[in-house]
Amino acid sequence: MVRKLDKRAPLTGSDREALASLHITQKTYEPGSYLVREGMVVEASMVVLEGLAYRQKLTQEGGRQIVSVHVPGDFVDLENSLLHVADHNVQALTRCEVAAISVRDIIALIDTHPRIARALWVDTLIDGSIYREWIMNIGRRRAKQRLAHLLCEFAARLRMAGLGEEDGYRLPMTQEQLGDATGLTPVHINRSLKALEAENLIVRRRHYVGIPDWDRLRQASGFSELYLHLDQEA
Amino acid sequence: MVRKLDKRAPLTGSDREALASLHITQKTYEPGSYLVREGMVVEASMVVLEGLAYRQKLTQEGGRQIVSVHVPGDFVDLENSLLHVADHNVQALTRCEVAAISVRDIIALIDTHPRIARALWVDTLIDGSIYREWIMNIGRRRAKQRLAHLLCEFAARLRMAGLGEEDGYRLPMTQEQLGDATGLTPVHINRSLKALEAENLIVRRRHYVGIPDWDRLRQASGFSELYLHLDQEA
């Protein structure tokens, strides 16, 4: 994590010391359990150490929308340190190891260590960029392409987080969750996955997604990693 | 603007002085002209003083998606001070007066004035919250409700910016632009607007949207202003 921050804004020795001396509480969350609930006033900020987590909102009518998925190294509720009340839910996708830091400590840290503040800020700006891409993906792409784009994003981010092999990765999401992330129904996700497989754009085994030809999938989905700002990643 | 920042994080006297002594260049943009282009390395950050602006991305195939709309007082490319390359376009919706501050100055400012950095950061976090709501809106609401929700958001934000009357506001967007913001086609926007009007949820005159019964529209669209974090607004 420190390495990631350093990449985002060069840290000084005292920055590193401050980070090292933070009081961190480690917690484990079971799949589906909530790390943050909408409306909550949050008193700790969390970084995913291991496992996957996602942010989610519900419409009045009960429609669920997953608005982001997080890999190890991501902050999942930094916003809640500075915004007073949580505007969405955060849930564990798989079993998650999480490091929690109290909001008080975070605020003290950013008020005294501008480089760290900047690095954290960059982190939330990249989140924002990913949100913008998701808006475009959901608003302007057809189901098959939309799903393919999501799979490309996961591939790129998991690789960045040091997970996943060269030609594929383990994706522990149900088709219903993929639907909630893309604004589609699980039934249509199923059909779209099959369509992608029929075109040899992906290969499916259990919860594993194989990508036989990265360039073809990237081309078919319109994926371009510019928006992930990987040059500012660890 | 200073007032807005003060609301987001209490500023000290020296913070105020630093803000007052910033070197600001004022510029005017005609409707449709670009403030930022995707791929550009940006050397100035901008605040809208007057008029409306929007952020926009294009798919490979030329599909346009508006990812946010900005009212006076909003920063439109703060992210570009810290992210190296712009991942989207920013265009003037109406004629815009804009204050530009060089990235160099912004960075110097945030490195020496943590309260200001925090206030700006909060600003981008609220943008992030709005993105999340848009993802849900586009992903999980039907056309009519989706459009109604957007109109509610504009009502709330324009009021916050001191624009718009009690029971309506001027909305200088074409139906095509409304479509690009909601992921719908202009034809369907037209039909949805008429449907909303037929239910007396809105009244249309020229580019003016009248809201005869705010509570009914809010209820029909599932709008809740929690996500705007108005308690942290100016």
Add this chain to the structure above:
DNA sequence: CGGTACGTTGAGATCGGTCAAAGGTTGTGG
């Protein structure tokens, strides 16, 4: 070994898209 959650499939309905044309509005130049 049975239960539960997840994945798959089909038929039919619906929402929203596409295409095309006609009506309005606005701005500009003669």
Add this chain to the structure above:
DNA sequence: CCACAACCTTTGACCGATCTCAACGTACCG
């Protein structure tokens, strides 16, 4: 002040992507 062009809005007919509902198959877990 009018005529025209450009752009925006409105409308209809038709199409197709995606949803809904419902059943059945499959994998994992205790």
